[in-house]
Amino acid sequence: MAIAQVQVFAQASELFLGAAAAFTDTCLAAVAARGRCRVALAGGSTPRGLFRVLAQEARLPWGAVDWYWGDERQVPPEHPDSNYRMARETLFAFAPVAPERIHPMAGADPDAAAAALRYEAELRWAFPEPWPRFDLVLLGLGTDGHTASLFPGSPALAERERLVLAPWVEKLGQHRLTLTLPVFNQAASIMFLVSGADKAPMVAQVLDGGPPVPAQLIRPVAGELRWFLDAAAAGA
Numbered sequence: 001m002a003i004a005q006v007q008v009f010a011q012a013s014e015l016f017l018g019a020a021a022a023f024t025d026t027c028l029a030a031v032a033a034r035g036r037c038r039v040a041l042a043g044g045s046t047p048r049g050l051f052r053v054l055a056q057e058a059r060l061p062w063g064a065v066d067w068y069w070g071d072e073r074q075v076p077p078e079h080p081d082s083n084y085r086m087a088r089e090t091l092f093a094f095a096p097v098a099p100e101r102i103h104p105m106a107g108a109d110p111d112a113a114a115a116a117l118r119y120e121a122e123l124r125w126a127f128p129e130p131w132p133r134f135d136l137v138l139l140g141l142g143t144d145g146h147t148a149s150l151f152p153g154s155p156a157l158a159e160r161e162r163l164v165l166a167p168w169v170e171k172l173g174q175h176r177l178t179l180t181l182p183v184f185n186q187a188a189s190i191m192f193l194v195s196g197a198d199k200a201p202m203v204a205q206v207l208d209g210g211p212p213v214p215a216q217l218i219r220p221v222a223g224e225l226r227w228f229l230d231a232a233a234a235g236a
């Protein structure tokens with residue numbers, strides 16, 4: 001299992017610049033080695049700052065990157081809570097990305113289980129190997145220790161066969177679509193991006209091996225695990 005590398009930046013603005021450079025370098029290395037880079041994006045609000053910087057990254061091999069999601073809310077793509085909408089507004093609207101390289105989850109489908117099965121079928125088509133191995137996975141961290149839409153106590157945490165599930169999230173009163181732990185842990189590179197003092201206790205709990213939470217279950221079997229934090233999230 002990879003040992004987590006942790007980088008701390010004084011300010012959020014510097015965090016996003018540093019994470020964008022690492023993101024770009026990882027994509028360039030994947031394209032050099034495998035001719036393509038397949039990314040699974042995080043949602044929520046923190047990635048906004050990263051995506052705005054990435055959109056200006058001239059070094060990013062845009063024509064060789066395919067954009068997937070690690071999770072999605074059960075809302076239409078134009079809904080303010082949509083992770084796809086957030087990426088469209090902050091990244092794809094300003095970058096040379098062909099529509100066929102953008103692979104959103106079907107948050108609008110009222111049948112979340114069916115949407116999960118469809119996304120799973122899309123991944124199995126795109127990744128012929130037994131387990132999809134994303135070149136890069138971007139993850140965030142909730143104050144409760146969730147990551148993607150793998151929440152504490154969720155049955156989805158025990159899944160070892162499916163690639164995509166649609167767990168009911170009681171605290172949100174909605175279904176979510178999420179990749180499963182085996183998929184995340186197959187990734188070649190995983191980047192956690194965490195900003196803000198409110199996350200500091202959970203960051204410490206995860207990195208110091210405190211009481212188990214979903215984010216601690218992100219352990220790439222043959223890949224790198226990196227945490228990008230601002231000083232506030234690092235409790236500095």
Ligand code: 6PG
Pocket residue numbers: 042043044045046047071072073083139140141142146147148149
């Ligand atoms: C989501 C995300 C989720 C997010 C954390 C942190 O769909 O909400 O995938 O896992 O990364 O909740 O969210 P913030 O960046 O908004 O704090």
